[in-house]
Amino acid sequence: MTSPPCPTVPLANGLQIPILGLGTSHDGGYSHDAVLYALRECGVRHIDTARRYGCEAQLGVAVRESAIPREDLWITTKLWPGDYGGLAAKQACHASRTRLGVEYLDLFLMHWPDCMVAGRSNREVRAETWRALEELYDDGVCRAIGVSNFLIPHLEELKEDCGIIPHVNQVEFHPFQQPWGLVQYCQDQGIVFQGYCPLAKGEALSHPQIQRLAAKYGRTPAQICIRWSIQNGIVTIPKSTKKDRIKENCQVFAFCLEPDDAAALTALHDGRHVGWDPTHVM
Ligand SMILES: NC(=O)c1ccc[n+]([C@@H]2O[C@H](COP(=O)([O-])OP(=O)(O)OC[C@H]3O[C@@H](n4cnc5c(N)ncnc54)[C@H](OP(=O)(O)O)[C@@H]3O)[C@@H](O)[C@H]2O)c1
Numbered sequence: 001m002t003s004p005p006c007p008t009v010p011l012a013n014g015l016q017i018p019i020l021g022l023g024t025s026h027d028g029g030y031s032h033d034a035v036l037y038a039l040r041e042c043g044v045r046h047i048d049t050a051r052r053y054g055c056e057a058q059l060g061v062a063v064r065e066s067a068i069p070r071e072d073l074w075i076t077t078k079l080w081p082g083d084y085g086g087l088a089a090k091q092a093c094h095a096s097r098t099r100l101g102v103e104y105l106d107l108f109l110m111h112w113p114d115c116m117v118a119g120r121s122n123r124e125v126r127a128e129t130w131r132a133l134e135e136l137y138d139d140g141v142c143r144a145i146g147v148s149n150f151l152i153p154h155l156e157e158l159k160e161d162c163g164i165i166p167h168v169n170q171v172e173f174h175p176f177q178q179p180w181g182l183v184q185y186c187q188d189q190g191i192v193f194q195g196y197c198p199l200a201k202g203e204a205l206s207h208p209q210i211q212r213l214a215a216k217y218g219r220t221p222a223q224i225c226i227r228w229s230i231q232n233g234i235v236t237i238p239k240s241t242k243k244d245r246i247k248e249n250c251q252v253f254a255f256c257l258e259p260d261d262a263a264a265l266t267a268l269h270d271g272r273h274v275g276w277d278p279t280h281v282m
Pocket of ligand 1: 023171205238240249
């Protein structure tokens, strides 16, 4: 079990999201045994997936095999732009829910701000899609709704066009990519900022400064990166398909980075993206 237990972060609607979750991905494959191990042995209660990753059905099997009560789990999945639009978004949500084998989703995210619909503006399609998510939320099918890779202009437009402010914005966040302006905006608007790729897809683990801190604290570079995200109050979802690494990534609550060391990590920002960059999506 994770010890001490995983802290949570409150959403604007009063729900509590665990600050640490397990990422899943199509890249590198899906490891059923590793997910089961995370749930059964590491105390993981928060799992991040997406229709795009193609592993919702397998994840649903793992959740059932784990025998963890549904109400103890936080399950996030995402809506792919190919499913944007009012009716399509609702159908895709129900299809994800069915693949996962759950009655409700804890968090449903619009995956990407570019809608890729010929002849219609992104703004119009995002708003129509978001209204469908609002209805799914009102119906209790999604306990929270949010967006991913949305920047301030996308969020401002959504605020003008729709009723509910997203509960969460999931964005790339690691020592090399720290969008503090967006983090601050989200905090000001009551949107929980969730960071993905906390290890910069592994790129951060060989950085000399991070290795120096790992040696200083007797921890691993991955633990230093995850701890730094958590100390910044950022919900984080490292992915591993390996049991020993999942266990390692969960052991981040019994130590604390000193302010100078946290600042040294903050100084590593160089603007690089290891994922996709939404800057030019209008
Ligand atoms: N919303 C979005 O657009 C979006 C985009 C990207 C990712 N995400 C989410 O964020 C999650 C995490 O992102 P990510 O997987 O791209 O990047 P990441 O978590 O920063 O890094 C994962 C990589 O690090 C390796 N790794 C994990 N733990 C390690 C450890 N303790 N020591 C050494 N290597 C370790 C993994 O390899 P092994 O698996 O071989 O251990 C994998 O190659 C994803 O799973 C997904 O749920 C969301």
